[in-house]
Amino acid sequence: EPEVTQTPSHQVTQMGQEVILRCVPISNHLYFYWYRQILGQKVEFLVSFYNNEISEKSEIFDDQFSVERPDGSNFTLKIRSTKLEDSAMYFCASIGSGNREQYFGPGTRLTVT
């Protein structure tokens, strides 16, 4: 069964550093998402991406965040200058055309020290 993959599984970075979280959505999917989950809290929507542009973004997704689909297979989330409060699990998800089922990756645990 096809699956969404994410790398790395765990990223440790120092405050102020840039990080790029990578996702490979399911190959024929068209809609892509990033969510985050701070430890012990609920899942929060960050951004949706369709047709090579952002469809919607939440208040969390400020100017420090950006997304890109650089090569038709990868979908990346960049945080330009990480803060301690960016420490969380980051999940990528994708949806195929004509479907409503979001397939989630296993997540990347980001730890900012």
Add this chain to the structure above:
Amino acid sequence: DAKTTQPNSMESNEEEPVHLPCNHSTISGTDYIHWYRQLPSQGPEYVIHGLTSNVNNRMASLAIAEDRKSSTLILHRATLRDAAVYYCILSESNYQLIWGAGTKLIIKP
């Protein structure tokens, strides 16, 4: 904010049916009702979704009230592997999911 209300936790015995309730009194005509679950230390997993009619799939059944202001996720025969947090989510045509706190389902052997 999440537009659904779920109990914080529920317990059930293994191999018995489980009924997880969800209230969504402010649902609009275009909102779909989605259920996802999150097993410990894993990413969320799709369970089922519906609009007006009851739905069945290999994982579960979804019973939707006639006025659509509530729904129930039914696991027909719970196993220990079904222990997870179950989220009831309303989603419009943009597919965006706004998550609540969910129901933590505890399965007793």
